[in-house]
Amino acid sequence: MAQFRFKALDEVLNRKPVEIEREENLVSDYYGMLVFDQSKMKKYLSREAYKAVTDAVERGTTVDRKMADQVAQGMKAWAIENGATHYTHWFHPLTDGTAEKHDAFIVHGADGGVIESFSGKLLAQQEPDASSFPSGGIRQTFEARGYTAWDPSSPAFISETTLTIPTIFISYTGEALDYKTPLLRALNTIDKAATSVCQYFDKNVTRVQANLGWEQEYFLIDEALFMARPDLMLTGRTLMGHASSKDQQLDDHYFSSIPTRVNKFMQDVENEAYKLGIPVKTRHNEVAPNQFELAPIYEEANLANDHNQLCMDIMQKIARRHKFRILFHEKPFAGINGSGKHNNWSLSTDTGVNLYSPGKNPKSNLQFLTFVINTLKAVYDNQDLLRASILTASNQHRLGANEAPPSIISVFLGSEVSAMLDLMEEAVVDRKMTPDEKTALKLNIGRIPEIILDNTDRNRTSPFAFTGNRFEFRAVGSMANNASALIVLNTAVADQLKKFKIEVDTLIEKGVKKDEAIFQVLKTLIIDTKPIRFNGDGYSEEWVKEAEKRGLTNIGNVPDSLAAYMREECIDLFNRNGIFNKSELEGRVEVEYEKFIMKVQIESRVLADIAINHIVPTAVEYQTMLLENVKNLKEVFPEEEFLSLAGGRLDLIREVGGHISAIKAKRKEMIAARAKANKVEDVVERSKEYDKEVRPYLDEIRDHIDRLELIVDNEKWPLPKYRELLFVR
Structure with missing residues (x-):
C-alpha cells in the first residue's frame, strides 16, 4: 500500500494541465445554445404552442395533449438538429442526486425500418420503475409504478446526445417522491x-x-x-x-x-x-x-x-x-x-x-x-x-x-x-x-x-x-x-x-x-x-x-x-x-432517518476495514522493525548501555502496541454496537442508537490511527497524508 501512495504522488507531480476547447465567440453568442429556451421555442413552435408553454410557466395553466404534441415535435426537431439521439425525463429523487433513463427517439417504421418519433404523451409523462427509489414506506416494493411529469417552468436541454426534460416524480397514487414537486408547491x-x-x-x-x-x-x-x-x-x-x-x-x-x-x-x-x-x-x-x-x-x-x-x-x-x-x-x-x-x-x-x-x-x-x-x-x-x-x-x-x-x-x-x-x-x-x-x-x-x-x-x-x-x-x-x-x-x-x-x-x-x-x-x-x-x-x-x-x-x-x-x-x-399531506411527510422523514443510518453504517464499515487491513498491519510491521533493532542493540551493547540506548525505542514499541490493541478492541466494540443497533426495528430509535452508540467510535478509532501516523516510518505509511492531499499540486 505504501508503494501505491508513492506511485500516486509521482503521478501527481508529473501531471500537466489539460488543454480545453474554448468557444471563440463571446459568451453571449453561445450562452444557452443547448437549451430549448424562449428563442428556440419561437422558432420551432407554432404561436399557439408557444403561448401554451409560456402560460404554463407564468400562470400555472396546464398544457393540453394537442399542444403537448406540437411542443414535442418542435423539441425533437431542435434536439436532433443539435445531435441528440435519445431523450430522458430528469428528476430529483430523495437520494440527493439526480436520476434519468435514456430512450432512443427511434421506433419501427411502416416499411420495417426505423424513424425518429417523440410525442406529447412521451414529453408530458413517463412511468419509470419507482421500486428502487426511496419512498419511506409510501408504497411497497412490489408497487413499482411511479410517474415523471414534465415541468415546463424549467426548460429542456441537451446533455451530450440526450434531450433532457426536467420533471417531477410522483407515486401511482400521487404522493411526491422527489424534491421538485414540493418545491413547486411551496x-x-x-x-x-x-x-x-x-x-x-x-x-x-x-x-x-x-x-x-x-x-x-x-x-x-x-x-x-x-x-x-x-x-x-x-x-x-x-x-x-x-x-x-x-x-x-x-x-x-x-x-x-x-x-x-x-x-x-x-x-x-x-x-x-x-x-x-x-x-x-x-x-x-x-x-x-x-x-x-x-x-x-x-x-x-x-x-x-x-x-x-x-x-x-x-x-x-x-x-x-x-x-x-x-x-x-x-x-x-x-x-x-x-x-x-x-x-x-x-x-x-x-x-x-x-x-x-x-x-x-x-x-x-x-x-x-x-x-x-x-x-x-x-x-x-x-x-x-x-x-x-x-x-x-x-x-x-x-x-x-x-x-x-x-x-x-x-x-x-x-x-x-x-x-x-x-x-x-x-x-x-x-x-x-x-x-x-x-x-x-x-x-x-x-x-x-x-x-x-x-x-x-x-x-x-x-x-x-x-x-x-x-x-x-x-x-x-x-x-x-x-x-x-x-x-x-x-x-x-x-x-x-x-x-x-x-x-x-x-x-x-x-x-x-x-x-x-x-x-x-x-x-x-x-x-x-x-x-x-x-x-x-x-x-x-x-x-x-x-x-x-x-x-x-x-x-x-x-x-x-x-x-x-x-x-x-x-x-x-x-x-x-x-x-x-401527512403520509408524504412521514415517508420523507423516514427516508432522512434511513439515509443518516446508512451513511454512519457505511463509514463504520469502511473504517473497520481500513483499520484492520491497512493500519494495523503497517503498525505491526513497524513495531517488528523496532523489535529487531532492540534485539540487535542488546546483542552488541552491555546491559547498562543497552538500556540507555534502547529506552526510547522500548517506549515506542509499547506505544505502538497500545494503539494497535486499542484499535482492535474498539473496532470489535463498534461492530458489536452496529449489530445491536441493526436489531432495533423502529427507524427513529435505530438512528438514535447509531448516533449515540456507533458514531462515537469513528472518532475514537481515528484518534489512535492519527497518533500512529505520527509514529510510523513515513516510508511505510500506506495512505496519502493530509499534507499530500491538500498541498501537492
Missing part, C-alpha cells in the same frame, strides 16, 4: 401569499417570484491520491488523517492565485455551464487549501435549483477529464474548513421590485419592512424546521465548528435595520396615531435607502443573515439539494404572510386605517421576534448561553433535529399550505 404558495400582501402597496402586482443565488463550495483532489484513499472513495470524506503542520492558519489560500490545473478545470466547467444556460459568475479559492467556490447570478428558485444540480453533475464529469475528483462532502478533512452552499434568497414582483430592497418613498419602504419583519417571524416560529431541513449526517460535522454557522438558528439584520425596527417599536403607539406621529414615522421610514446601501454589515457567523437586498441562509450543506431548505423557508414565510394579512384585514374591518393597521401588526411582530435577532459572534460560548436564555433551541444531532418535522404544528403547517 413556490406557488409563496407567490399567492406574497402577492396578496403586495396588494396593500401596489395593486399592479399580480405575481411574486422566489429567487435563489447559490454559492457552491467544493474541494478538488488529484485522482491518483483519491484512488489511494479508500475512505474518500467510499464515503466522500477522510475517516483518518493527522492534521498537516501547515493548513489554513495563514489565510493564504483565500482569494489567492488559482492553480493552473484548477483554473483550466474551472474554465472548462464554465464553458459547459454557459452552453446549458447556467449563469455562473464567480470563481475563487476558498479558505481551506484545495477548496474552491463557484457562484452564479441569481435566478428563479426552481430553475436555480435545477441549475445547481446540473452544475454539480457537470463538475463531477469534468473533474475526471482533468484527472481530479471533486468532493462535495461538507467536511472531507478534519481540522480545516468544510464546505457549504449559501442560499441567497429573495422575493421579487412581476413589476420588477425586489421586496427585500428599500424603495424610494415611505410606501415602498413600508413594504420592505413588512417583508423583512414577517420573514423574521417565520424564521423564529420555524427555527427547528429550518434546522431539520439542512442538518444531515455530513453537514452535522460542519455546523458549529467555528467555520460555519452554529446549530442555533438566529437572524442577523445589521445595526442599521435593527435600529429601524427599534424605532418603529417605539414610534407605533397602541392608541390611534396622530397625523404628526404618522408623518414622523413615515419620514424615518423614507430614510431607509440611505442607511442600507452602504451600511449593511457582514456577519459570517450567522446562519440566516440579511445582506442588503436578500437573506442568506448559510447553514445549507454543499452536498445538499437546495430544495430541502427552500421548501421549508418558502412555506414558513408564506404561512406567516397569510397570518399577517388576516390580522391587518381584521383591524381594517374594525375601522383602523390601512397604514396604521400595518404599523400595529408589525410592532407586535417586532416585539415577538426579538429573541431571534442577533448581530454578535455566533461562534462564541457566550451566545450559546444567551440563546438558551432567549428560549432558542440548540440541537446538534440529526435524529433529534428530524423530529421537528413530525410535530403536530409542523404537519399542520405543510398540510394547510398544500405542500405535504
